Amino acid sequence: MTLLGRLLARADHIEISNGRLIISPASGKPVPTLWLKKNQVQLLREIAICTDSNLFSYDSYSTGRYSVSEKSSVKSAGVTLSYYAIRSDEFVYVTFNAELHRKRTTKGGKQGSPLPPGQFRVTNRHKFLRYWDNTGIERPLRLSSFHDCMGKLRDVVMTAEFQKAKRLNKDTICPAEITSTQLRQALGLSGNIQTNPLQTPDNYHTTLPDKDVAQSHVTKGFHDNESTWPIYRVPSNQGGKYISDVKPVMQRTSDPANQTHEEWLAEYEAESKASDTAQ
Structure with missing residues (x-):
């Protein structure tokens, strides 16, 4: 047994x-x-x-510009979350649209300038926000500060349907x-x-x-x-991807x-x- x-x-x-x-x-x-x-x-x-x-455990995330379709050269800004499939012992991913440029001029840079690697911004119309709210994790004070609390996703086991191959359907992912x-x-x-x-x-x-x-x-x-206990996230030099720095x-x-x-x-x-x- x-x-x-x-x-x-x-x-x-x-x-x-x-x-x-x-x-x-x-x-x-x-x-x-x-x-x-x-x-x-x-x-x-x-x-x-x-x-x-299908049960999934959050691993890491990355930001970038992704092709809208395999046949299109148009690319859209977004954030990709990597999940570990507990049952099949493999990595899968889900991608959400997001903004990678500053909405307004701040001390960090001018309006329209790129955000630092690993940072992204969402609005109420982005599906990422609905995904986050479904986890029960409190939102950060600003919708441009999710990069500071992505590690909290490790506390939530998710389920989802596959869209294709190792890509999860973002409309179905939930706790x-x-x-x-x-x-x-x-x-x-x-x-x-x-x-x-x-x-x-x-x-x-x-x-x-x-x-x-x-x-x-x-x-x-x-x-x-x-x-594997616990895992800390450290930024790499690979276009905003955050990887695991494992400490015994x-x-x-x-x-x-x-x-x-x-x-x-x-x-x-x-x-x-x-x-x-x-x-």
Whole structure:
């Protein structure tokens, strides 16, 4: 049985609500932070597989001018978001129209001059704004300051339909919604455990403080250490593209790729007891 199946069989409540993975243990104890960091991607992948869902985790973005169509030489300014497909273990992308020039003269430059690499501007008519509002993340104070908060997208697991090949349809991308009942049914678990996570004080959401961002991707087979936690964004010299600068933050006791589900759960219980003792 998968790790997801083991947790659900224990009557733990697991769901993805507004793009956030939520686990409410039947014991009422909080999910150990380090345990979740080690196993979150595996849980999301198992959720995607058993529900036959396309789940995507934000990776990076770039700005530029893109051809309107394959047969047209006309190019349109925009911002491209790169996402990691959790189920298929590949990178996909979605592109939104955006403005890359200054709307008015400021200390940084004259009206109509190019914005610095990596910066872009949108208005209320741009679909990017609707996409952003759907994530539940607060807008920046100015519609030209999204470059300062793009990293917050790592906290939201998205779903979308494909437009072609590895390109996502921007009209369909939105936060994933998968209930615990759907997961139990998908795994053929009998009975519907009635749990209201909103009434459980120790619910664990994947959204962590900026110092412990808990959204990332790993390559096939997963990494040998916790170098994917957290991810910081640094600008490159490639036309405004922002890439991952990975920093190791901890050492895992054993590689989840080599652990049995029983060992994972034993580690989960051990960390829970350690947390209780510390309190």
